[in-house]
Amino acid sequence: MNFSFYTASKIVLKNGAIDEIEQHIGHLGKNFLLVIDPAFYKTPVMDKITKQIDELGAGFAVFSDVQGEPTVELVDEVYDFAMKNGCDAVVSLGGGSNIDVGKAVAALITNGAPVIDYLEVVGKGKKVVNEPAPFIAIPTTAGTGSEVTKNAVVGSKTAGFKRSMRDDKMVATVAIVDPVLTIGCPAKVTASSGIDAMTHLIEAYITFRATPVSDALAIKGIELAGKYLQRAYENGEDLEAREGMAAASLIGGMAFANSGLGAAHGVGMAMGIRYHLSHGEACGIALPHVVKLNADVAGEKLDKVGEALTGKRFAEEGEGTQAAIKFLFDLNKAIGVQPDYKFLKVPKEDIPEIAKGSLGTSMTSNPKEMDVDSLIDFLQDIL
Known part of the structure; x- marks a missing residue:
């Protein structure tokens, strides 16, 4: 029962919250860096933000060229842009990539660049010593939960890695979750981000590092995602479904930031890097297989997962777990996520390297202890 819990200093979830951001950010900075998703650049949403900042008497500089997942070069470029423009606070509007860029830059503003020095495993072990600049996260997708996590995932295409800059100080100052912003999200992105959530x-629920707080959050989030993900995918204008998935994503970020993740993320990270799959899709493919993998050590909790997903109660041990596995395979099929990785036609000789690449920070909390050999056995069935 010994645990700590970190999340954003303030969380606002409200339809139309983008119209009221001035009341949440007015005291946080005099010159804001706005990291704006290109899809929202020079749109009414961006206009609302800049108008409110103007009315506060503050300045701003806009960076709107985050393309794909963050790289070390991009983060350093945005940091240089922020310093050149004298920015003392950061607002990120967009998906997980935009939010991670802003989160990393907020820490670099007060601690110095380059970002690679802070990255786990591949960096120099440099710590975030100083409090980051105030950071406001406004997600436009429902999946990563990055608005309430304490790490930013940064990669390198040339070196072939994705690692985290991580510190408890990096949690957002304010997370503003407006489900209305996700209505325009394409179905494919809704699917990949939603299955990531x-x-x-x-x-987060089945990890051995789970706490009573993360459990309470995660099981409610599982219920919401089970109810609303397919609906949001099938009808992007369904505001109730969008709201439900925004809440599920937010809750998921709060939960896993404090309890860790497992083998679906370890394998998903390795597959995504090697075969250029989106992060959500890569993890979602692995998810039902990883539930099977962990069934013998996390069966009691997985029974509850099955109940949360289906809304049913099961009398026999293991029935809920089997219901969860079926639900997840059926859900993936309904939202266009592959049942396994076999469509990639991965050569068998690549499997040991994928197994090695799967081990790391993303799966250190998996309930079943895994090593390279056991991962090779697992991967042979789904590749």
Whole structure:
């Protein structure tokens, strides 16, 4: 029962919250860096933000060229842009990539660049000593939960890695979650981000580092994602479904930031890097297989996962777990996520390297202890 819990200093979830951001950020800075998703650049949403900042008497500089997942070069470029423009606070509007860039830059503003010095495993072990600049996260997708996590995932295409800059100080000052902003999200992105949220929730719930607080959050989030993900995918204008998934994603971020993740994220990270799959899709493919993998050590909790997903109560041990596995395979099929990785036609000789790449920070909390040999056995069935 000994645990700590970290999350954003303030969380606002409200339809139309983008219209009221001035009341949440007015005291946080005099010159804001706005990291704006290109899809929202020079749109009414961006206009609302800049108008409110103007009315506060503050300045701003806009960076709107985050393309794909963050790289070390991009983060350093945005940091240089922020310093050149004298920015003392950061607002990120967009998906997980935009939020991670802003989160990392907020820490670099007060601690110095380059970002690679802070990255786990590949960096120099440099710590975030000084409090980051105030950071406001406004997600436009429902999946990563990055608005309430304490790490920023940064990669390198040339070196072939994705690692985290991580510190408890990096949690957002304010997370503003407006489900209305997700209405325009394409179906494919809704699917990949949504199944990422589901993976966060289930892995956070069954990890050996789970706490009573993360459990309470995760099981509610699993219920919401089970109810609303397919609906949001099938009808992007369904505001109730969008709201439900925004809440599920937020809750998932809060949960896994404090309890860790498991093998679906370890394998998903390795597959995503090697075969250029989106992060959510790569993790979502692995999820039902990882539930099977962990069934013998996390069966009691997985029975509850099955009940949360289906809304049913099961009398016999293991029935809920089997219901969860079926639900997840059926859900993936309904939202266009592959049942396994076999469509990639991965050469068998690549499997040991994928197994090695799967081990690391993303799966250190998996309930079943895994090593390279056991991962090779697991991967042979799904590759």
